[in-house]
Amino acid sequence: MQLPTSPLLSVVVAVYNGEAFLDQFFSCLVAQNIDSMEVIIVNDGSTDGSMGIVEKWREQLPQMQVLEQENQGVSAARNTGLAVATGQYLSFPDIDDYFKPGMYQRLLDMALENTLDVVTCNGNYVWENDKKPSRPIFPLDKLQSTGVMTGPAWLKQALDSRKFLHVTWLNLYRHDFIRQHNFHFEPGLRHQDIPWTTEVLLTAERVQYTSEQFYDYYIHSASVSHKPDTDDTLIRSARHYMKILQMLDAINQRYPEKVSRIPACHWQIAKEGLGIIHTFDNMKDEQKKAMIIREFFERGIWKLIWKSAKSPRLRWRLGRRYFRLKRYI
Structure with missing residues (x-):
């Protein structure tokens, strides 16, 4: 058969x-x-x-x-x-x-x-x-x-x-x-x-x-x-991307030898991190913005993004945002 x-x-x-x-x-x-x-x-x-x-x-x-x-x-x-x-x-x-x-x-x-x-x-x-x-x-x-x-x-x-x-x-x-x-x-x-x-x-x-x-x-x-965003959808999006950055960091740690030859594996964390910060800029409700920015720092996402930004240009782009974000904490 x-x-x-x-x-x-x-x-x-x-x-x-x-x-x-x-x-x-x-x-x-x-x-x-x-x-x-x-x-x-x-x-x-x-x-x-x-x-x-x-x-x-x-x-x-x-x-x-x-x-x-x-x-x-x-x-x-x-x-x-x-x-x-x-x-x-x-x-x-x-x-x-x-x-x-x-x-x-x-x-x-x-x-x-x-x-x-x-x-x-x-x-x-x-x-x-x-x-x-x-x-x-x-x-x-x-x-x-x-x-x-x-x-x-x-x-x-x-x-x-x-x-x-x-x-x-x-x-x-x-x-x-x-x-x-x-x-x-x-x-x-x-x-x-x-x-x-x-x-x-x-x-x-x-x-x-x-x-x-x-x-x-x-x-x-x-x-x-591609639907228009509200503050609540922006908060959801920020949380999804925070999780993604943590997953990318864990992946980088699982394959250190391969990642050492691909600097852009770190770059993509910094790039997506800048996207999260841009999400905060688009929020209108100051209380909600302060809440999600606090979460951003408490979860260690800022530290992860800063660690992943290897180029002077990326560090400059992040650094100029830092004190604006800290105002909300």
């Missing part, structure tokens, strides 16, 4: 109230025209008509399974899908984006030919109603196609470009590699792709990047990350 072979690709998809985007998303999946592909839909507590649309597409995607869970966020949904995935390679697309026919086949061909742990392509930023002209996610003059290289070498090159975006949806990951290191997404954390990508690349041995632009990242008003 012949044992069933595992699919080449598992596509793990978190769905939460995505009825406006799912038809386009499934059209993109079907257009990939890959027979050996399982699709794992994780319904993260949707309350709209998302599941009706999913059912409508079942016939065209026979290797699709649907998992249900209470709303826990995209990280938990990805972990749920990852736990049951059987494919040789994994992908984690967002449902509100567009990916072009041939994307997964091209990345699979590269991955299988070179036994890659991670394979990455380029994409475009696309604005709703053409508010801005679209542009490449990785500028073509800053990051060009590579041969096979180690993960740390690619991470250094990518971070040194100062134009690198930590995302999962431009990548395929070798499943055995992810399983071997027991990688998972941090539950309840927004922008969890930052620590995920950093640690995955620090451990990967074989990585390759193609500057071909297969993926359109859609910037629109319905996206949680």
